Amino acid sequence: MEDLEDLYENAPCGYLSLAADGVIVKANRTLAGWLGTQSVELLGKRFYELLNVPGKIFYETHFAPLLRMQGYFNEVALDLMGPDGRRLPVLANAAERRTSDGGVQFTRITLFQAADRRRYERELVDAKNAADRARKELEELNRTLEERVATGIAERLQLEKGLHAEKEVARLREQFVAILGHDLRNPLASIAGGLNILSRETQSDKAKRVLTMMSQSTERMSSLIRDMLDLARCRAGQGIAIDPKPTKLRAILEQVVQELQAAHPGRDIQSSLQIANEVRCDGGRVAQLVSNLLGNALTHGAPDRPIKIVAVPGVNEIVITVANEGEPISEHVKDRLFEPFFRATSSAEKQGLGLGLFISGEIARSHGGTIDVKSDRKETRFAFTMPASDQGASLTM
Known part of the structure; x- marks a missing residue:
């Protein structure tokens, strides 16, 4: 036969019985064990004394009024405090037993641990x-x-x-x-x-x-x-148009030298043109390039010193150099020589739009070649190098 006393004392939940004035008159061992105390230590205390501060406020403002109004409440979350300060989260269910005239005889409270639920x-x-x-x-x-x-x-x-x-x-x-x-x-x-x-x-x-x-x-x-x-x-991105074909380049260069010598009778232009065979290139454009380089040398070179033009064949290439003596080109000027409209001097005596070297560089690029510049106190030298093979001389049509 089931032992009702043992069932009450060791139930899997906590039991409290309160007198009409709210004083605890009975508490089971389960609840006392949860709080770390003895059942007898709970007797004579009021229920709200077991609550933490927020719980006490809730008890006075919600718990007690709700219980008086309807005589019960279910699943109210509270925190009980043990003698050692241990906090015990619980869910409380309460019900009053009243007399026929509505007076409170006692209140029964059932408490369930809610730590896991609170965590969840x-x-x-x-x-x-x-x-x-x-x-x-x-x-x-x-x-x-x-x-x-x-x-x-x-x-x-x-x-x-x-x-x-x-x-x-x-x-x-x-x-x-x-x-x-x-x-x-x-x-x-x-x-x-x-x-x-x-x-x-x-x-x-x-x-x-x-x-x-x-x-x-x-x-x-x-x-x-x-x-x-x-x-x-x-x-427009079209580059300098050229029409490469077998050309007697030496004759063309001689004509350029003669024209500039006639235009500057007081200057000494010395030429060494060692190109005997025909070269596949655009003769007119190469003449324009060399004329620009010679004109630049005549403009900026020392007037009492010779201008030298040398054309020699290399290994699958032609190298044409134009050199003059005089003041060297400064590094910041050298970096911009081949920009359009750039002029190394602002003197009014220097004619032109500042496009000569820019166009010369584009002509060289159209022939698959380059123009290199070296300048020191001894001389300033422009060297035009272009491929001598058919493939190199017809890169731009």
């Missing part, structure tokens, strides 16, 4: 908080992603607008090239032809001087237009 609830709260943080982070990520997408679209539209503007600029550049190539060069050719006709007729000394000056100006204008056309092609 905290974990749920932590998980919910983590989920809330993750949701907020996701919302923030989505917001920033939308902003980045909007920014990217705006940048893409701006880029497309810029590309459209660049295409328009390119179209205008092509029109500009066409104007230079046709609307200016054709009338200039007519002027040059007219001057040539007039020069054959008998003229006074003054008229001859004027015709010579006009012919030189016409030639200079033609050179400037040619340089601007070349620059426009390079800016």
Whole structure:
């Protein structure tokens, strides 16, 4: 037969009985053991004395009023405090026994340990908080992603607008090239032809001087237009157009030397042209390159010292060097020599647009070659090297 006393004392839950005034009149050993005390030590105490401070406040504001109002409550979370300060999380169920006239006879309270449940609830709260943080982070990520997408679209539209503007600029550049190539060069050719006709007729000394000056100006204008056309092609990404074919390069270089010697009768231009065989290249463009290098040497070299041009064949290459004596080129100037419109001096005596060396560098590149510069107090030397084979000389068509 079941021992009811043992069942009460050693039940898997805690039991308390309170008198009408709330004083504990009975407590089982299970509850006393949880609190680390004896059942007799609990007798005579009030229930709220077993609670921690928040529990006492809750007891006065919720627990007792709810119990008086409806006579019971279920699963109220409380924290009991043992004599040694140990905290015991519990779930409390309470019920009053009342008289026929409604007076309270006693109150029975059943207590269940809730440490695991509290831990689980905290974990749920932590998980919910983590989920809330993750949701907020996701919302923030989505917001920033939308902003980045909007920014990217705006940048893409701006880029497309810029590309459209660049295409328009390119179209205008092509029109500009066409104007230079046709609307200016054709009338200039007519002027040059007219001057040539007039020069054959008998003229006074003054008229001859004027015709010579006009012919030189016409030639200079033609050179400037040619340089601007070349620059426009390079800016458009087309590079310098060349037409490589077998060429008697020595004869072409001799002609360039003779023309510049005639234009500068007081200067000493010494040449050593050792190219006997034909070379596959664009003779006109190479002549333009060498003329620019010689003109640069005549402009910046010491006027009382010779200009030297040497052309020699190498191993599958041709090397043409132009050297002059005079002040060396400074390093900061040397780094910019082949930039368009750059001039090493701002003197008004130096003519041209500052495109000569830039165009020379582009001509060299079109031939698959290079131009190297060395300058010290002894001399300044420009060396043009290009491949002598058919493959190297026809890289740019």
